[in-house]
Amino acid sequence: MRTNKYIWYGTHQLFHGLTLTFSESAAGVFAAHSYKFDGTTSTFIVECDAETWRRANLAGMSDEETRAYLAEIFDKDLGGHALLSNNSKWINFLLVKNQYWSHQNVVLLGDALHTAHFSIGSGTKLALEDAIALYRCFAQGLDVSAAVQEFERVRKPVIDEYQQAAYESLIWFENAKDYMHLEPLPFAYSLMTRSKRIDYDNLKRRDPKFIAAYDKSKV
Ligand SMILES: Cc1cc2nc3c(=O)[nH]c(=O)nc-3n(C[C@H](O)[C@H](O)[C@H](O)COP(=O)(O)OP(=O)(O)OC[C@H]3O[C@@H](n4cnc5c(N)ncnc54)[C@H](O)[C@@H]3O)c2cc1C
Secondary structure, eight states, X not given: OOSOEEEEEEESSOOSSOEEEEEEOSSOEEEEEEEEOSSSOEEEEEEEOHHHHHHTTGGGOOXXXXXXXXXXXXXXXXXXXXXXXXXXXXEEOOOOOOSOOEETTEEOOHHHHOOOOGGGOOHHHHHHXXXXXXXXXXXXXXXXXXXXXXXXXXXXXXXXXXXXXXXXXXXXXXXXXXXXXXXXHHHHHHHHTTTSSSOHHHXXXXXXXXXXXXXXXHO
16 A cells, blocks of 8 residues: 555546646645546546645545535635545555466456556556457467466566566655756656656657756756
């Protein structure tokens, strides 16, 4: 169980593509992970560290009070739209890893086998890829025992790599307050390279304009 707290809301403010927003308050730093999921609604997940959560007294607030408090924190970003609750509760991210992937004819897939922090947004993809990989192992004509072993052999390196990237990202978010002193471009650079899967050269290939502006900001 990780230390940061997060809560999952919706909003009618539309965020086109994944948008990460950081807001500093008297209690501490709040981060919002938001993205549009249909024509009229976006997901809006708010995350903060345990100290911020305690200082803001969020444990003592009702659902309505919490939404009003966070809507105030993200006032500019929400553009006056309310936060929509769906039995939303503060939770801690559960980091799942398994030493054994199967037992006899039972095999784990998806989040039951491994979780990847939502800041890298890959959990559903990994779960679906697990299912496809397991299907392919059986489609080779292997018996149950050989198929589940083959499944683990094929998937483990992929899962380990994603979980490592997700872990780096999770640690960055747990320490977000340590980056708030940075100017916008170095802050964005730190955020984009947090999982250590994207480095300076990679970012330069993907977005040369951003790297040019980042380099200029350091002079
Ligand atoms: C805040 C947050 C944001 C996320 N954002 C993204 C994202 O943007 N992109 C992305 O790819 N992933 C994201 N994820 C991860 C993604 O949600 C999961 O990785 C994915 O849902 C895993 O799928 P799953 O089928 O393994 O498990 P689940 O989706 O958890 O499905 C398991 C199902 O089993 C049911 N169940 C449990 N116990 C029983 C039982 N005993 N009997 C019958 N049914 C049972 C549960 O009710 C549930 O419906 C996010 C996760 C979180 C926490």
